[in-house]
Amino acid sequence: MTWLYNFLFIALPYVALTVFLIGTIYRYRGTKFKFSSLSSEFLEGKKLFWGSVPFHWSIIILFFQHLTAFLLPDAILLWNAQPLRLLILEVSSFILGITAFVGLFFLIFRRTTTSRVRAVTTSMDLILEGILFIQIFLGLWVAYGYRWGSSWFASALSPYLKSIFYLNPQIDVVAAAPLVIQLHIALAFVIVLLVPFTRLVHLLVYPLAYLWRPYQRVMWYWNKDKIRNPKTPWTLFPPKNN
Numbered sequence: 074m075t076w077l078y079n080f081l082f083i084a085l086p087y088v089a090l091t092v093f094l095i096g097t098i099y100r101y102r103g104t105k106f107k108f109s110s111l112s113s114e115f116l117e118g119k120k121l122f123w124g125s126v127p128f129h130w131s132i133i134i135l136f137f138q139h140l141t142a143f144l145l146p147d148a149i150l151l152w153n154a155q156p157l158r159l160l161i162l163e164v165s166s167f168i169l170g171i172t173a174f175v176g177l178f179f180l181i182f183r184r185t186t187t188s189r190v191r192a193v194t195t196s197m198d199l200i201l202e203g204i205l206f207i208q209i210f211l212g213l214w215v216a217y218g219y220r221w222g223s224s225w226f227a228s229a230l231s232p233y234l235k236s237i238f239y240l241n242p243q244i245d246v247v248a249a250a251p252l253v254i255q256l257h258i259a260l261a262f263v264i265v266l267l268v269p270f271t272r273l274v275h276l277l278v279y280p281l282a283y284l285w286r287p288y289q290r291v292m293w294y295w296n297k298d299k300i301r302n303p304k305t306p307w308t309l310f311p312p313k314n315n
């Protein structure tokens with residue numbers, strides 16, 4: 074099994090990080106406009122709201138929670154030193170995991186059942202959503218099956234992740250971890266590897282300027298209810314100003 078662990082926890086991370094770095098730069102330089110997650114909101118909005126909002130809020134918070142355990146393990150351990158605080162962190166993270174899972178389920182359901190959205194869905198969109206679905210499921214399994222993950226992440230997994238970046242991989246802990254945890258870690262590297270080839274690249278171009286730019290005001294030049302009504306007859310001249 075040593076060769077498999079070497080592959081999954083040493084080779085795969087380096088391949089993933091290299092492909093991520095070179096691939097994203099290459100894609101950004103080559104296809105700047107398509108360096109995004111092309112919106113399908115115009116095609117369908119209601120189901121999108123119920124999937125996208127819970128999924129994004131939960132996964133963003135969980136991402137920063139993972140990042141804190143990785144970069145500031147001592148801070149997490151200090152927080153967890155109080156049982157009540159540990160419980161608050163674990164329960165709230167688990168609820169966020171479930172919200173992300175349910176939100177993603179709605180997004181997959183919408184993509185596969187709404188014909189207008191299906192028409193603009195690529196196989197890569199479905200593969201990515203499938204992998205994220207499995208990854209979140211594994212995360213929930215890890216959290217539920219191997220309690221107080223936030224503490225042992227900080228004390229055992231953070232050193233492993235750091236050892237990758239220090240170019241001195243130490244895989245003893247992950248090689249001895251239960252299978253579900255190993256799968257959760259390996260799949261995370263697969264997701265990193267897939268970033269440049271999927272709509273996940275939009276993570277890197279988050280439109281932060283939207284937070285401080287002025288509101289846009291959309292003014293209709295015509296009566297939109299009338300013009301959208303299929304029974305309204307077609308006219309040779311543009312509609313009058315509304």
Ligand code: HEM
Pocket residue numbers: 135139163166167169170173208209210211212213215216217219220221222223225226230234257258260261264
């Ligand atoms: C694409 C990357 C990843 C995604 C989407 C993801 C997602 C999740 C989710 C949804 C949970 C359940 C929520 C929770 O209770 O915290 C979770 C838990 C967990 N994840 Fe990840 N994860 C990712 C990468 C990683 C990596 C790289 C590691 C470690 C090397 C990791 C280690 C853990 C651990 C230890 C838990 C349990 C935390 C706890 O019990 O509080 N995850 N993950």
